[in-house]
Amino acid sequence: MSANGPRVLVVPQVGWAAAVAAELAARLVERPSLRVCLPTGGTPTPVYAALAKAVRAGRCSLAAATVVLLDEWVGLAPGDPARCDVRLQGELLDHLETPPAFVRIGVDAADLAAAVARHDAAAAGLDLAVVGLGMNGHIGFNEPGSSPSGATRVVALQPVTITAATAQYGARSAPSGGVTVGFARLLAAQEVWLLVTGERKAAVLRQALEGPEDAACPASLLRRHPRLTVFADEAAAAQLRGI
């Protein structure tokens, strides 16, 4: 990586989640009112377990923080186990005695456009945006082709993403679309963290960090952020040449 490039932290798989949670806890200690955008998915699940443990141990608190949801499916019924709000609630918020303010995405509202505009406003002024990496390079539901100045919006999903909803996350029906915080808000956050684990992500992580900075791999657009940290486990980092 160049001197001005992202900070890439490579951690053995066994300690990866605890390392990310420890950094999150440190941010929360520095700024208890942290305004943080959080993702769901297989990658952050162990981080949330470790963070809840840190809260229970008294090492940090989310009581004064605000959590803004990164993305949400459209077309899944409230309570569907694949819903991002259900997952974040179940994996993190339900484990906290005093949970943070939680800004869900109002995909069940009669006026979806108004709900999306409200979420875009909620995603303004983030201290920290935490995101995962899709197999196609997507960030949230910013699929390939997304603009770096993209707003929070309703998006059509790629077949691979719809398949993940049912195969990986157990959705009871196929979602019809998604709502995602757009790159304009993510790149305006004070800090961005990209979480990546597993061998299956190695090629796409290499493309994101060492390939062209191009909307074909939306994650590569994060490199324009001056404070991007990549938390990778050793398997995900295996194809990186520049570290």
Ligand code: PGA
């Ligand atoms: P995963 O999903 O964490 O379940 O691999 C990441 C993503 O598709 O954004």
